[in-house]
Amino acid sequence: EPEVTQTPSHQVTQMGQEVILRCVPISNHLYFYWYRQILGQKVEFLVSFYNNEISEKSEIFDDQFSVERPDGSNFTLKIRSTKLEDSAMYFCASSESGLPYNEQFFGPGTRLTVL
Amino acid sequence: AQSVTQLGSHVSVSEGALVLLRCNYSSSVPPYLFWYVQYPNQGLQLLLKYTSAATLVKGINGFEAEFKKSETSFHLTKPSAHMRDAAEYFCAVSDPGGDYKLSFGAGTTVTVRA
Numbered sequence: 041e042p043e044v045t046q047t048p049s050h051q052v053t054q055m056g057q058e059v060i061l062r063c064v065p066i067s068n069h070l071y072f073y074w075y076r077q078i079l080g081q082k083v084e085f086l087v088s089f090y091n092n093e094i095s096e097k098s099e100i101f102d103d104q105f106s107v108e109r110p111d112g113s114n115f116t117l118k119i120r121s122t123k124l125e126d127s128a129m130y131f132c133a134s135s136e137s138g139l140p141y142n143e144q145f146f147g148p149g150t151r152l153t154v155l
Numbered sequence: 156a157q158s159v160t161q162l163g164s165h166v167s168v169s170e171g172a173l174v175l176l177r178c179n180y181s182s183s184v185p186p187y188l189f190w191y192v193q194y195p196n197q198g199l200q201l202l203l204k205y206t207s208a209a210t211l212v213k214g215i216n217g218f219e220a221e222f223k224k225s226e227t228s229f230h231l232t233k234p235s236a237h238m239r240d241a242a243e244y245f246c247a248v249s250d251p252g253g254d255y256k257l258s259f260g261a262g263t264t265v266t267v268r269a
Contacts, residue, residue, distance in 0.1 A: 043198075044198065046198075071255065073255070073256070075257075075259075081261070082259050082260065082261050082262070083199075083245065083247075083257075083259040083262075084259075085256035085257065085258065088255040088256060095255060096255055096256060098256070131198065131199065133199075135255075138255045140187050140249035140250055140251060140252075140255065141187045141204065141206040141249070141251075143189075143201045143204065144201075144257060145198075145201075146191070146198035146199035146200070147198045148196065148197050148198040149198060
């Protein structure tokens, strides 16, 4: 069964460093998303991406964040200068369409720890 | 903005007992509602969804949920818990007006006692 994969599973970085979280969405999906979950808090939407551009972003997704689909399979989230408060589990998701009732398929997450 | 509230961060049930997880939504129009499950070290997996068709929705692994507009609720149930149901469960909502994003509840951790 097709699944969304994410690498690495755990990333430890120093404050101020750049990190890139990688995702491989399901191959025939067209819409891609990043969510994050800070420990003990809700899963929060960060950004959605379609047709090589951002469709929607939350207020969390500031200038320190960027997303890219560098090739036909990968979808990346870059944090330019990490802060302690960026420590969280980051989930990638994909869906066939952007319709609000369509299932979003989630990856297993990358746990980012900023020291 | 759409939002959901999950009552109870942790539920403990005996094997074979009823599982009831509560979710209430906040919206002026009936939204689309979802229940996701997360097993340890895995991603979020869709259990079921409500998209304004039948109010009683059946999902995978014996779970079902009933949409009650009068109560703004979408509670998840399973008649008989199994050890493999131990996981974290998330209720989520999306806006019928077209927003792509899901808004999640805080999650409920289910433990199953032998």
